[in-house]
Amino acid sequence: MTTTLTVILTLIFLAVLLWFISPQLGKTLVKLDMSSQLSKAKLQEKSVTLDNGRKAWYLERMNKQDTDEKPLVVVPGLSAYMRLMGVQFADLLKLIPNRRVIIFELPYHGKRASMNESFVDPGCSLDAMTASLERFLTKIGLTDSFDLMGYSLGGTIATNYTIRNPSNINRLVLLAPYYYNEATTEDYNAIFESKKWSSLAAWKGREEMERWFHDWLGMEKEDVLPGFIMSGLAALRSEYYPENHWIKFYEQLDVDCISTKTLLEDNKANLGAISSPILVLTATTDKICDYKKLANLKNFFNPDLCTIKNLDAGHCFAPKGKTLFEIAAEDTAKFLNS
Numbered sequence: 001m002t003t004t005l006t007v008i009l010t011l012i013f014l015a016v017l018l019w020f021i022s023p024q025l026g027k028t029l030v031k032l033d034m035s036s037q038l039s040k041a042k043l044q045e046k047s048v049t050l051d052n053g054r055k056a057w058y059l060e061r062m063n064k065q066d067t068d069e070k071p072l073v074v075v076p077g078l079s080a081y082m083r084l085m086g087v088q089f090a091d092l093l094k095l096i097p098n099r100r101v102i103i104f105e106l107p108y109h110g111k112r113a114s115m116n117e118s119f120v121d122p123g124c125s126l127d128a129m130t131a132s133l134e135r136f137l138t139k140i141g142l143t144d145s146f147d148l149m150g151y152s153l154g155g156t157i158a159t160n161y162t163i164r165n166p167s168n169i170n171r172l173v174l175l176a177p178y179y180y181n182e183a184t185t186e187d188y189n190a191i192f193e194s195k196k197w198s199s200l201a202a203w204k205g206r207e208e209m210e211r212w213f214h215d216w217l218g219m220e221k222e223d224v225l226p227g228f229i230m231s232g233l234a235a236l237r238s239e240y241y242p243e244n245h246w247i248k249f250y251e252q253l254d255v256d257c258i259s260t261k262t263l264l265e266d267n268k269a270n271l272g273a274i275s276s277p278i279l280v281l282t283a284t285t286d287k288i289c290d291y292k293k294l295a296n297l298k299n300f301f302n303p304d305l306c307t308i309k310n311l312d313a314g315h316c317f318a319p320k321g322k323t324l325f326e327i328a329a330e331d332t333a334k335f336l337n338s
Helices: 001-040 082-088 090-093 126-139 153-164 186-193 205-215 229-241 245-260 266-272 291-299 324-337
Strands: 046-050 053-061 072-073 101-103 145-150 171-177 279-283 304-311
Touching: 001 082, 001 324, 046 126, 053 082, 053 126, 072 153, 072 229, 082 090, 090 324, 101 229, 126 153, 126 229, 145 153, 145 324, 153 171, 153 266, 171 324, 205 229, 229 266, 245 324, 291 304
Parallel strands: 072 101, 072 145, 145 171, 171 279, 279 304
Antiparallel strands: 046 053, 053 101
């Protein structure tokens, strides 16, 4: 009896210990894996000081010598910091091995997050985010004919940048672009308008994170990652951002996005005048960006220059353990190299 009791107590102790250390263990493993993948992709973390005194961070892979391929600038989506985007775009980078690639860190994201952020300077408006990208590209001397790719909210910023600087863009790629109100799903609009931020990217803890992954990003139940990895992902986010960071971000975004609810309609003439080839990749099971609404982009861009392709994926994840970024890689590479 004593031996049995000892075994039971030992198992309970080990279970409690594993529960306690799993977030830290998972976080360490996630960070190590992320660093390893970025190193393999030859993406280096860099920063510059902008003309307004603020520091901007980015990842960069330099181009190989003797190539005339255009640089590719990537703008991530909401809550997707640059290191995560670097990992997600690994498959694409393999298919464009000679190009200079720059992954921009959005204001209030990752390295640009602050412990005492007011979210009013530069603010979360589309024009403010776009201006930040413009300052950054000017600072690093990249303004002449480059390829631009935007994912989700980054797709909106990339579109706005192209409207403001059409002569700078060689080719434009929009991956599940987020045009709030004009091309977002009705379910998403209802949650956003009810200000249930914790149901969106302002989640807290592993449980809410899993709901975000499944309900909005398209992760299928059978593809869920091991528990300690999920705990590690949640713990890593807590390390990057202070308490209520994303709730405050959404509150400011809600105020600032009012003026861009009709972005496409308000800029119809400018969008139609864009002379660069455009590839729009939509996700057919996307719960955030409605792929049927995105088909209307043919009515805004020059239809002879705009290609729209539907992919079998959600806003981030795809069936059989894949991601939207993996299945978009080949089409993107073909378009950029054509």
